[in-house]
Amino acid sequence: MKITSAEFTKSAFNESHWTNDGLREISFLGRSNVGKSSLLNSLLQRKGLARTSNTPGRTQSINFFLVNETFYFVDLPGYGYAKVSKTMRADWGKMAEEYLAKRRELVLSIQLIDSRHPPTELDLKLHEWLVYNQKNHIVVATKADKLSNNKLNKSLQEIEKILPESKIILYSAETGKGRDELWREILDSLEKN
Numbered sequence: 001m002k003i004t005s006a007e008f009t010k011s012a013f014n015e016s017h018w019t020n021d022g023l024r025e026i027s028f029l030g031r032s033n034v035g036k037s038s039l040l041n042s043l044l045q046r047k048g049l050a051r052t053s054n055t056p057g058r059t060q061s062i063n064f065f066l067v068n069e070t071f072y073f074v075d076l077p078g079y080g081y082a083k084v085s086k087t088m089r090a091d092w093g094k095m096a097e098e099y100l101a102k103r104r105e106l107v108l109s110i111q112l113i114d115s116r117h118p119p120t121e122l123d124l125k126l127h128e129w130l131v132y133n134q135k136n137h138i139v140v141a142t143k144a145d146k147l148s149n150n151k152l153n154k155s156l157q158e159i160e161k162i163l164p165e166s167k168i169i170l171y172s173a174e175t176g177k178g179r180d181e182l183w184r185e186i187l188d189s190l191e192k193n
């Protein structure tokens with residue numbers, strides 16, 4: 001995929017801030033620190049576009065990135081960060097669910113999980129919500145470079161057992177593994193919807 005332009009457009013804290021130009025959207029979801037910002041930067045080949053950091057739980061807004069002036073990548077806040085307050089956690093759920101449930105422009109949701117571990121309880125909850133609500137989605141297992149091929153295959157088989165309804169792509173923002181495959185899925189969803 002050739003990226004001719006990629007720019008941060010806006011941060012939204014409620015529905016009135018969502019973009020309103022009708023362009024289609026791909027959303028990215030996952031717990032804090034799973035590698036969401038790194039995935040966005042890797043897909044868009046822009047190193048610092050989505051901020052990556054080791055201090056999770058900071059981004060509490062929905063962030064819109066315009067790609068090739070034709071569609072948006074939408075970065076939803078990371079969930080499951082233990083140190084945020086209960087109110088903030090409730091806000092996360094409300095904001096993300098409102099977006100996922102209502103957004104007509106949304107053509108694909110990409111759920112990130114860590115390839116090294118089985119999905120967490122919150123990963124499973126979100127996943128069940130996507131399946132139950134028949135949202136077009138795929139699962140990306142991140143940080144694939146951190147496992148040997150042998151362990152990676154085992155991990156993939158386990159994830160496939162736990163999430164049998166979904167397509168799973170192994171990804172590494174370090175090596176670019178999975179990038180072409182994920183772009184194919186994204187373009188496919190944009191073409192079909």
Ligand SMILES: Nc1nc2c(ncn2[C@@H]2O[C@H](COP(=O)(O)OP(=O)(O)O)[C@@H](O)[C@H]2O)c(=O)[nH]1
Nearest residue numbers: 032033034035036037038052053143172173174
């Ligand atoms: N080795 C490796 N580290 C990664 C990868 N993706 C993210 N990380 C690291 O994991 C940490 C969290 O990544 P970040 O993208 O900020 O996660 P976010 O909180 O989900 O946005 C950072 O230290 C990244 O450098 C990957 O594919 N491979």
Ligand SMILES: [Mg+2]
Nearest residue numbers: 036037051052
């Ligand atoms: Mg991030």
